[in-house]
Amino acid sequence: MLIAGAGPVGMSAALALHARGIDTAILEAESADRDRDGSRAIYVHGSTLRTLDRIHPGIAADLVDEGLVWPTRRTLYRGKEAFNRTYDSPGSKWDIPPFTSVPQVVTEAYMHDALEEVGVDIHWDSAVETVESSADGVRVETADGSEWRTEYLIGADGGGSTVRNEIGANFEGDQSENAFLIADIEEEGGHAEADLERLFHYDAPETDGRNVLLVPFTGGWRLDIQCLEGDDPEELKSDERMQEFIRDVMGEEYVDNLKWVSTYYFLQVMADTFVDDHRRVLLAGEAAHLLAPFGARGMNSGIADADEAASAIAVALGARTDAVARDEIELYAARRETAAEYNLNAAGQALEYLQGEDPVTVLRKEAAASLADHFEAAGEWLDDAPYGPHGSPPIVSTGNY
Ligand SMILES: Cc1cc2nc3c(=O)[nH]c(=O)nc-3n(C[C@H](O)[C@H](O)[C@H](O)COP(=O)(O)OP(=O)(O)OC[C@H]3O[C@@H](n4cnc5c(N)ncnc54)[C@H](O)[C@@H]3O)c2cc1C
Incomplete structure (x- = not known):
């Protein structure tokens, strides 16, 4: 079986196919010695860890050992604390904690090692250029002129997916109104346990009223x-401005620790179909949907796509009739399109909450902040809301994001 793309979703798909006894290989556009920028997906949900551990036993323990679970959630509103809760021994009660916070490059490195261990090849410098599907299978051509044939192809080639374009699927949706500035700041010598908290600050005075x-x-x-509206994100990401932000938000000792910074307008889009007309090509991860990162649904839902794609392919390969095989692939599309709609809606709610001008939302935030001293629930609502609703999509056999 072939997979386009050796990102976290393509590698998970390969592990999930291998776990179901299916030989597989990955075609990857970039070179083996590539650098992957920035921490990107740091928040790995417990359900994702369980999925990964099912398809490659032991990998969850590695990611949990590498990652951290912060014990404290804290929220400030215009300089004043609105919520602060610290949990005892977070994560240690469970074999697999509710989440782990680990840079995406580390997650990818463990996936890469897992693939080597089970003998799945990644063909580097092999960008997929053309995809032709028929009722019998898929023919793929890569940039070096090689031709590949496969019964099913998983397109996990990211947001700019060639596979998506080749099957004639299109992204539909919109984009965040304002930009976001995202940076990685190094903690020299590792974190002190006592400092581990996730902090959200509404209208922070240190950043002239930015969240x-x-x-x-x-x-x-x-x-x-x-x-904020009217900001020039490129100007804000200059070394000088970033140093000011870091000094004011984190303290002087972090000023020289900027490792990476980028600006984003987040797209909120999904493909109008996750499968081709012949039900031989399945889109997964960012090839199928792009979500604003609030709620950490991007990589997490992509890994759920990967596992479900492998499951559908495994059943389709064993089917005695073509109709059953087609049906399985269609079921994949139905489940994961529904999940993507749910996730888009959830990430959209978070985005709207964070940057929308809806007077009701603005009033609710102000009311919650003014009540937070007296009612913990008001502060907890402020603490929770930036990540969208809890819960997972309705039609998902594994209960994953
Ligand atoms: C700032 C930021 C923070 C984020 N935080 C989180 C978070 O906390 N939790 C979370 O779940 N998600 C998060 N995400 C999203 C997460 O990073 C992505 O969802 C994830 O990387 C998507 O994985 P993927 O494998 O689908 O795509 P990618 O990671 O883009 O991988 C696609 C792969 O396909 C390859 N490729 C491209 N074109 C071709 C081709 N033609 N042929 C062959 N190969 C090709 C690429 O080189 C790449 O290796 C965040 C993203 C950003 C930007």
Whole structure:
């Protein structure tokens, strides 16, 4: 079986196919010695860890050992604390904690090792250029002129997916109104347990009224600053401005620890179909949907796609009739399109909450902040809301995001 793309979703798909006894290989556009920028997906949900552990036993323990679980959730509103809760021994009660916070490059490195261990090849420098599907299978051509044939192809080639274009699927949706500034700040010598907290600051005075999110991960901090209308994100990401932000939000000792910074307008889009007309090509991960990162649904839902795609392919390969095989692939599309709609809606709610001008939302935030001293629930609502609703999509056999 073939997979396009050796990102976290393509590698998970390969592990999930291998676990179901299916030989597989990955075609990857980039070179083996590539650098992957920035921490990106740091928040790995417990359900994702369980999925990964099912398809490659032991990998969850490795990611949990590498990652961290912060004990404290704290929220400030215009400089004043609105919520602060610390949990005793977070994560240690469970074999698999509710989440782990680990840079995406580390997650990818473990997936890569797992693939080597089970003998799945990644063909580097092999960008998929053309995809032709028929009732019998798929023919793929890569940039070096090689031709590949496969019964099913999983397109996990990211947001700019060639596979998506080749099957004639299109992204539909919109984009965040304001930009976000996202940076990784190194924590030299590792985190002190007592400092581990996830902090959200509404209208932070230190950033002239911009919202700020600060999240620890192994070896560093994710600093996320939400630009205001009229901001020039490129100017804000200059060394000088970033040093000011870091000094004011985190303290002088972090000023020289900026490792990476980028600006984003988040797309909120999904493909109008996750499968081709012949039910031989399945889109997964960012090839199928792009979500704003609030609620950490991007990589997490992509890994759920990967596992479900492998499951559908395994059943389709064993089917005695073509109709049953087609049906399985269609079921994949139905489940994962429904999940993507749910996730888009959830991430959209978070985005709207964070940057929308809806007077009701603005009033609710102000009312909650003024009640937070007296009613913990009001502060907890403020603490929770930036990540969208809890819960997972309705039609998902594994109960995953
Ligand atoms: C700032 C930021 C923070 C984020 N935080 C989180 C988080 O906390 N939790 C979370 O779940 N998600 C998060 N995400 C999202 C997460 O990073 C992505 O959802 C994830 O990387 C998607 O994985 P993927 O494998 O689908 O795509 P990618 O990671 O983009 O991988 C696609 C792969 O396909 C390859 N490729 C491209 N074109 C071709 C081709 N033609 N042929 C062959 N190969 C090709 C690429 O080189 C790449 O290796 C965040 C993203 C950003 C930007």
